[in-house]
Amino acid sequence: MIELNNVSFIYEKKTVFDELNLSIENGQNVAIFGDNGSGKSTLCNIIAGLYPVETGTVIIDGKSIGYWRKNKIPKVGILFQNPDNQFIRYRVIDEIELTFKYITKERRLFKTPADVVNYFKLEDVKNRLINTLSGGEKQKLALACVLSYEPEYLILDEPFAHLDPVNEYLIREILRGFRDELTIIEVSQKESDFIFDRYIYLSDGKIIFNGDYNGFTEFRSDNYDTNEIINWLKTKGINLPSEVQSEMEIIKYIRENYA
Structure with missing residues (x-):
């Protein structure tokens, strides 16, 4: 379970969130909507532990997000709109191998880099430079790297914004295979044909709707x-x-x- 308790966050002297409260149950598929500047991406980065909060607490399964990061236990994975923001290495296989270097937890599905290559069908591109991949191939690689360390929560921060319908479909098909394993939080400005368990709407850093599909x-x-x-x-x-x-x-x- 994800819990944000009285979370306040200031960015460039502007208050983005003021005592925000939010909880997300395990196993839910949650959609977060809102206009530009409403705080959607900031919320993602706070949940993922990438942005420290001014006040309040971020609790994941009963412990602070800092505890999980300190112990190198990847509870939360995040897939950004621009996959280039996630890559550190130059070659595909090197990027995949990197996920096994720093995360030491026991894995159930992906025990070796080869398992990742095989599962995500990356054999044909594994030795290529990442900057030669298409946008869809890059996003697929980014997703493979995030899922390879088997997080329990996955944040999708508008990763489909620049993908054509075919590549969006292919990525969603991969995600469909993990629905029983993950709590998925998807951020978007546009409504999707995909039905979520829960819908959240942000406006100027405040939650103005939090409910099911019919209510949304x-x-x-x-x-x-x-x-x-x-x-x-x-x-x-x-x-x-x-x-x-x-x-x-x-x-x-x-x-x-x-x-």
């Missing part, structure tokens, strides 16, 4: 147009408070503060 469908129906209005107002330098969401609330706020 109703929420989007009620808020789609107002979200467009809110985004347009931002381009004009008008940033509405997060509690101002409905059309009537927006009109009232504009009248009281800008009329």
